[in-house]
Amino acid sequence: MTDAPTLPAEAATDDHVFATWLATVAGERLLEVRGQGLEGRELKDAGDAAAQALIAELLAAHRPDDAVLSEEAADDKSRLDAHRVWIIDPLDGTREFSEPPRDDWAVHVALWQDGLLVAGAVAQPALGETFNTGNPPVLPPRTSTRPRIAVSRTRPPAFVQALAEEIDAELVPMGSAGVKVMSVVRDVADAYVHAGGQYEWDNAAPVAVARAAGLFCSRVNGAELVYNQDDVSLPDLIVCRPELADQIIDFVRRHGTD
Numbered sequence: 001m002t003d004a005p006t007l008p009a010e011a012a013t014d015d016h017v018f019a020t021w022l023a024t025v026a027g028e029r030l031l032e033v034r035g036q037g038l039e040g041r042e043l044k045d046a047g048d049a050a051a052q053a054l055i056a057e058l059l060a061a062h063r064p065d066d067a068v069l070s071e072e073a074a075d076d077k078s079r080l081d082a083h084r085v086w087i088i089d090p091l092d093g094t095r096e097f098s099e100p101p102r103d104d105w106a107v108h109v110a111l112w113q114d115g116l117l118v119a120g121a122v123a124q125p126a127l128g129e130t131f132n133t134g135n136p137p138v139l140p141p142r143t144s145t146r147p148r149i150a151v152s153r154t155r156p157p158a159f160v161q162a163l164a165e166e167i168d169a170e171l172v173p174m175g176s177a178g179v180k181v182m183s184v185v186r187d188v189a190d191a192y193v194h195a196g197g198q199y200e201w202d203n204a205a206p207v208a209v210a211r212a213a214g215l216f217c218s219r220v221n222g223a224e225l226v227y228n229q230d231d232v233s234l235p236d237l238i239v240c241r242p243e244l245a246d247q248i249i250d251f252v253r254r255h256g257t258d
């Protein structure tokens, strides 16, 4: 049993600092698990379990009155009547986590309050970075005139290939929704377009951070992303530099996502 990490003083009252700390310490725990010599399914399961256990313990200790929605815990529907809900993916990109030395996996911590995402952090432990809403990332100038669209490495939606052809974009495959959203924040890509399946925990924290950095975020048809719903399926989204949003939404409205 490892000692629980010590809460930084500011994190007691500041939800941005708390989210950042929680994602960071869970990421550090995941790096430890990755160093234990496990492989494949065993490594995936050990990572999911260790990050979930630590995050659950720290939320119970430091935010005991808040509700929690986590990929790795039973869904307690009392969250539907709560004012504050932490939306957690303890390990996003589990597949890539189990393929060292890949760095495209992440920890997601978001806070939903009365209808809105109000704080969030995405740790990318293998890069040693935690992107967050407290110190929002500053969007670098765009270095590519040809749009780069981040897509799932293993489940790229078919329509994104057609979209790329129409707008003369390049596809950049990588793991983890959080990593793909942060790739737009970091000017590694200019857009992330996904459809076909995802859940609130896969995109809540990434969207909170992306918005804080000034990026455009919506469903693929341009509709609002809505969190803390009874059904937590949130199967599609666009995160992009604002100047690309109209083109992408227009394509989806004309062609659909099939």
Ligand SMILES: Nc1ncnc2c1ncn2[C@@H]1O[C@H](COP(=O)(O)O)[C@@H](OP(=O)(O)O)[C@H]1O
Pocket: 071, 089, 091, 092, 093, 094, 095, 151, 152, 153, 154, 155, 174, 175, 176, 177, 195, 196, 197, 198, 199, 202
């Ligand atoms: N079609 C789909 N249906 C359900 N979940 C999906 C999905 N495509 C992606 N996801 C989820 O979104 C996250 C990012 O996926 P990808 O790396 O393929 O982009 C993964 O989360 P987890 O790793 O937490 O399971 C994955 O499970």
Ligand SMILES: [Mg+2]
Pocket: 071, 089, 091, 092, 093, 177, 201, 202
């Ligand atoms: Mg996930």
